[in-house]
Amino acid sequence: MRNTREIIGEEKVKSKFGLEFLKPSHRKKEIERKFLDEWEKIFKETNSAFKVLKNRLKNRIVELKKERRRGKKIIGYFCNFTPEELIYASNSIPVRLCSGSFQATFIFDENLISDTCPLIKSSFGLILSNSLFYNFCDVIILPLVCDGKRKLSEILSEFSDVWILKIPRTKSEIDKYLSDLYVIKEKLENLTGNKINRKSLENSIKTFHKRTEVFREFLNLKKESPGLIGSLETNLIGFTSFFDDVEIWTNNLKKICENMKRNKKEEKENKIRILLTGSPIIFPNTKILKIIENYANVVVDNFCFTEHLYHSVEVDDWSMKGMMRALANKYIAPSICPCLLSEEDRIDRTLQLIEDFKVDGVIYYQLRNCQLFDLEYLKMRQVFLRKKIPIFKIVSDYSTQDTEQLRIRIETFIEMIKRGKK
Amino acid sequence: MKLEILRRIVRILSFIIIIYGGMIAYYFGIRNFPVIPISLPISYAAGEKTFFDKNYGIHFFEDILMTQLPIYLILTTSIVFLISLILFGSSWCGWICPLGVLQDGISFVRRFFKINGFKLSKKIEKFFDYYRYFNLFSILLLSFLIGDYFINITNISSFRDLHGKVSVSKTSCPGTALCFVRGELETTIKRLTPPSQPIRLFFYFLGLFSLTLYLGSFFIDRLYCRICPTGAINFLFNRGSFLSIEKNTQKCTKCKVCLEVCPMGQEKIYKEKISKNVDSYRCLKCFKCVEKCPEDNALQIKLGKYTIFSSKFKKVEE
Numbered sequence: 213m214r215n216t217r218e219i220i221g222e223e224k225v226k227s228k229f230g231l232e233f234l235k236p237s238h239r240k241k242e243i244e245r246k247f248l249d250e251w252e253k254i255f256k257e258t259n260s261a262f263k264v265l266k267n268r269l270k271n272r273i274v275e276l277k278k279e280r281r282r283g284k285k286i287i288g289y290f291c292n293f294t295p296e297e298l299i300y301a302s303n304s305i306p307v308r309l310c311s312g313s314f315q316a317t318f319i320f321d322e323n324l325i326s327d328t329c330p331l332i333k334s335s336f337g338l339i340l341s342n343s344l345f346y347n348f349c350d351v352i353i354l355p356l357v358c359d360g361k362r363k364l365s366e367i368l369s370e371f372s373d374v375w376i377l378k379i380p381r382t383k384s385e386i387d388k389y390l391s392d393l394y395v396i397k398e399k400l401e402n403l404t405g406n407k408i409n410r411k412s413l414e415n416s417i418k419t420f421h422k423r424t425e426v427f428r429e430f431l432n433l434k435k436e437s438p439g440l441i442g443s444l445e446t447n448l449i450g451f452t453s454f455f456d457d458v459e460i461w462t463n464n465l466k467k468i469c470e471n472m473k474r475n476k477k478e479e480k481e482n483k484i485r486i487l488l489t490g491s492p493i494i495f496p497n498t499k500i501l502k503i504i505e506n507y508a509n510v511v512v513d514n515f516c517f518t519e520h521l522y523h524s525v526e527v528d529d530w531s532m533k534g535m536m537r538a539l540a541n542k543y544i545a546p547s548i549c550p551c552l553l554s555e556e557d558r559i560d561r562t563l564q565l566i567e568d569f570k571v572d573g574v575i576y577y578q579l580r581n582c583q584l585f586d587l588e589y590l591k592m593r594q595v596f597l598r599k600k601i602p603i604f605k606i607v608s609d610y611s612t613q614d615t616e617q618l619r620i621r622i623e624t625f626i627e628m629i630k631r632g633k634k
Numbered sequence: 635m636k637l638e639i640l641r642r643i644v645r646i647l648s649f650i651i652i653i654y655g656g657m658i659a660y661y662f663g664i665r666n667f668p669v670i671p672i673s674l675p676i677s678y679a680a681g682e683k684t685f686f687d688k689n690y691g692i693h694f695f696e697d698i699l700m701t702q703l704p705i706y707l708i709l710t711t712s713i714v715f716l717i718s719l720i721l722f723g724s725s726w727c728g729w730i731c732p733l734g735v736l737q738d739g740i741s742f743v744r745r746f747f748k749i750n751g752f753k754l755s756k757k758i759e760k761f762f763d764y765y766r767y768f769n770l771f772s773i774l775l776l777s778f779l780i781g782d783y784f785i786n787i788t789n790i791s792s793f794r795d796l797h798g799k800v801s802v803s804k805t806s807c808p809g810t811a812l813c814f815v816r817g818e819l820e821t822t823i824k825r826l827t828p829p830s831q832p833i834r835l836f837f838y839f840l841g842l843f844s845l846t847l848y849l850g851s852f853f854i855d856r857l858y859c860r861i862c863p864t865g866a867i868n869f870l871f872n873r874g875s876f877l878s879i880e881k882n883t884q885k886c887t888k889c890k891v892c893l894e895v896c897p898m899g900q901e902k903i904y905k906e907k908i909s910k911n912v913d914s915y916r917c918l919k920c921f922k923c924v925e926k927c928p929e930d931n932a933l934q935i936k937l938g939k940y941t942i943f944s945s946k947f948k949k950v951e952e
Contacts, residue, residue, distance in 0.1 A: 556907070
């Protein structure tokens with residue numbers, strides 16, 4: 213009996229160690245079309261000031277191709293535990309591979325029907341199908357964060373070079389991470405042939421510091437007039453930082469901030485203010501943002517990638533060791549990722565944001581099958597209820613099936629806040 | 635105003651006044667200084683070429699134990715000392731102490747050339763926490779054994795040899811480096827040559843040890859301050875002094891910059907999660923942590939009720 217898949221005409225991809233995966237070439241077009249459609253659509257809904265970013269995705273893909281032909285290395289990474297500064301200092305390009313594409317998850321499902329984290333499924337799919345900017349990486353740096361990423365590193369190592377970055381389980385073990393950074397640094401130097409010396413690292417730290425400065429300015433703008441910048445915009449900005457060049461990104465955001473300052477008057481009407489936190493909502497998985505925006509203003513979205521932009525490497529001692537220490541500190545110490553024993557750091561941070569942005573209610577988003585975010589919620593809920601801040605958890609994945617159900621639940625939650633306010 | 639600039643100005647001014655002030659006064663013909671009641675007992679003026687040659691901190695306490703000082707001197711100086719400690723805690727260490735200023739100067743050279751430094755591990759830091767007080771009490775005990783009172787009571791011969799000849803706190807003080815700065819090369823050489831007497835050799839090595847620690851501040855910030863006996867006294871008054879650091883635990887993002895910046899490796903400011911009060915024993919009150927903190931108003935310097943300075947996110951300098 214012939215395999216049904218063979219009838220359809222699907223080829224198989226052989227990995228380094230002889231494992232066979234279905235070749236997802238038929239998916240590639242669909243993924244890219246959907247992705248670009250969403251990309252176009254989002255600019256119709258967002259503020260006109262954000263038009264600057266519109267061409268960035270397509271242009272960047274062309275740019276990356278060019279740079280690669282010129283011999284620059286492109287280094288993919290996951291999570292906000294990978295030091296971009298180091299990659300940038302070695303004169304190669306960091307590209308973050310975390311993905312939110314629903315279509316890409318099918319590629320994983322075709323090979324193995326499983327209940328894993330959709331982020332991992334999707335990223336795997338995009339990398340296997342070589343779509344968009346996900347296909348240029350010479351090396352993938354994968355921090356061993358949660359269990360999903362741990363195993364993903366194994367799977368991905370079948371197709372490309374994967375460097376593992378060990379992440380400590382507690383924040384006090386920061387020295388282990390630091391020693392691992394030195395390993396990554398050496399590997400980067402060997403790959404690119406460029407020495408990461410004091411000057412290049414100092415330069416790159418300063419460049420990334422400027423990114424933080426502009427992002428904080430952007431957040432301040434949001435704080436002053438919260439209706440002006442919605443969560444779609446913030447999410448877009450976060451997402452563009454995944455693939456865009458730092459300097460271009462910083463300049464673009466600067467332009468956006470200036471534009472926004474000029475248009476300050478056109479504020480939306482007074483809506484309920486929502487803080488959105490939890491698992492990262494990565495473009496094009498923006499369905500929840502769109503639902504909430506219908507009923508309320510999302511004034512803060514506190515995800516790992518926005519936090520990553522918010523923090524900067526603060527160096528006191530500009531020697532090589534001092535800078536590396538500061539790097540390690542930045543990536544581990546203020547992290548709110550639940551994979552670390554963060555000791556209520558996330559709760560403190562969220563409480564502070566609630567105070568700063570005068571938030572009415574909190575929506576906690578959890579990607580389906582993410583244990584860590586699920587368990588983190590337990591403590592958070594108790595603390596928030598004690599402080600009489602309404603908090604509400606939604607569990608969802610990248611599929612659009614549950615949109616209506618989510619809409620009803622979110623609407624009722626916001627209705628409840630409104631009544632509570634009166 | 636930038637705290638860094640203010641600190642530098644205060645440090646350089648106080649360094650000049652303390653180290654060269656006596657010489658300057660001597661040059662202008664002022665021979666006898668009255669006791670100036672500012673935060674520290676400044677006396678024994680111009681004749682000694684400095685404002686205070688004998689009497690600050692550990693040297694003062696040693697003098698009390700060793701020689702029969704007039705009571706009015708003991709009272710006035712100790713009261714002034716106490717009041718300054720209650721008001722400002724150990725900010726003497728971070729802002730004025732010439733030994734500290736010179737150490738910072740040494741580490742500034744390292745920072746300027748961007749040479750790799752070290753950080754002490756937690757274990758060593760903890761060891762020094764105990765050693766500092768061991769150092770203080772051993773100095774006080776030894777000076778008491780050598781001093782007038784003990785000799786008057788008992789007649790132990792080995793101590794009799796040393797009576798009035800050795801000052802424990804001074805031999806174990808890295809002030810040798812300061813003598814060098816002051817232009818007293820003779821004293822420096824005298825202190826650096828090993829003595830012939832075997833008992834004195836012990837004190838000689840004690841001094842050499844602290845001098846190496848002192849010069850070690852090239853690689854490790856404020857290394858000598860880890861064992862400084864005067865600091866040991868100052869640190870005791872740190873908690874509850876009027877000049878204090880306050881932390882907003884909610885605003886803090888635990889980014890660890892305060893610990894990274896701290897010359898004494900004090901973890902309390904980073905780790906504290908409940909209480910506002912983050913003053914700790916091992917703290918110089920240099921307020922570097924407040925200055926470098928990237929979170930707006932997360933750390934504040936308070937004088938009593940009033941906020942003097944609060945932290946702010948800073949743009950990187952070109």
